[in-house]
Amino acid sequence: MKQLIIRGGASKKEIILPVSPLFMRDNLLNFLRDHEIPVASSCGGDGICQKCVCVIKEEKILTCMTSVSEVLNGEDSATLTISYL
């Protein structure tokens, strides 16, 4: 099964989340929140506040504007870092 590895920038801890095919089209922000990963937001996912940012392969992305499948990009796993976790 595919997986997302969530790395906390502050805590240095990692959480591995399995990704079922049913969730591939989900918005990353909602996917993370559904798995009890706290992601900051004050715009409700409209792409305005920039608080939901995470880093994947040294590139900053907005979790509210990115799908789970975009993050995995055909790979079996992807690691993303959330600085304040």
Ligand code: FES
């Ligand atoms: S939640 Fe505000 S930019 Fe993503």
